[in-house]
Amino acid sequence: MKIINSKGTPEVWLSIGILTWSRLPAHLKTDLLGALDRIAQIREHVARCAKVQPMPPVEVVGQIWVTDNGIIDGTTTPLRFQKMVVFGARVPVLTAMCTEETVVRKVLVHEFLHCFYYTVKITEAVSRGDRKVGETGTGHNAFDASDDASRLENPADWVGDDDVHSFALHNDAALDMISHRYDELKPHFPALVPDLRFRVEKCSVAESTSDHAKALIRRRGGVERSPVQ
Numbered sequence: 681m682k683i684i685n686s687k688g689t690p691e692v693w694l695s696i697g698i699l700t701w702s703r704l705p706a707h708l709k710t711d712l713l714g715a716l717d718r719i720a721q722i723r724e725h726v727a728r729c730a731k732v733q734p735m736p737p738v739e740v741v742g743q744i745w746v747t748d749n750g751i752i753d754g755t756t757t758p759l760r761f762q763k764m765v766v767f768g769a770r771v772p773v774l775t776a777m778c779t780e781e782t783v784v785r786k787v788l789v790h791e792f793l794h795c796f797y798y799t800v801k802i803t804e805a806v807s808r809g810d811r812k813v814g815e816t817g818t819g820h821n822a823f824d825a826s827d828d829a830s831r832l833e834n835p836a837d838w839v840g841d842d843d844v845h846s847f848a849l850h851n852d853a854a855l856d857m858i859s860h861r862y863d864e865l866k867p868h869f870p871a872l873v874p875d876l877r878f879r880v881e882k883c884s885v886a887e888s889t890s891d892h893a894k895a896l897i898r899r900r901g902g903v904e905r906s907p908v909q
């Protein structure tokens with residue numbers, strides 16, 4: 681596997697099979713690296729107007745994700761990052777290389793809100809003294825809108841007003857844009873059904889994000905208190 685960091689930050693990177701990368705035409709390599717840098721900028725812009733910084737990391741994978749029900753535009757999952765495992769967004773090339781920046785931003789904010797949902801779950805569990813969160817993630821089922829929406833944090837508690845009003849739900853028609861380059865990119869990337877399952881309790885959470893989650897839990901009348909020593 682080849683790992684390439686974005687120019688802006690090591691918290692946005694590309695993971696791509698060595699063969700896939702070496703066979704990729706030069707113009708698509710340039711295109712993909714440009715997409716990586718664009719995602720780093722979008723993530724930075726989202727963070728700038730958000731209620732918490734930084735945003736979760738983003739891994740772009742050199743794959744196309746497709747199921748019998750259609751294309752999957754992204755998921756939330758534990759990512760290996762600097763010897764830790766942290767919640768982040770993972771997006772395939774169709775999303776990353778979508779030329780409409782507002783669409784990419786919609787998807788990223790959506791995945792970040794899933795990350796924050798699991799952050800709150802982990803924080804609640806830790807404050808109860810539970811070692812296990814008791815929830816095994818399925819990533820999310822992109823094709824079950826209510827199941828998916830139930831695993832999103834309230835956007836107003838986490839991101840800026842523009843993103844609150846424009847983040848995507850999975851039936852958002854704007855997301856159709858993501859499939860536009862399918863025929864062009866399919867010969868160059870493996871198309872597969874991603875495994876969206878993960879275990880929640882293995883993840884660590886950025887301190888600033890954890891503090892924000894604790895404050896929200898207190899405000900919501902939850903059980904947050906100092907962890908049992």
Ligand SMILES: [Zn+2]
Nearest residue numbers: 790794820828
């Ligand atoms: Zn979702």
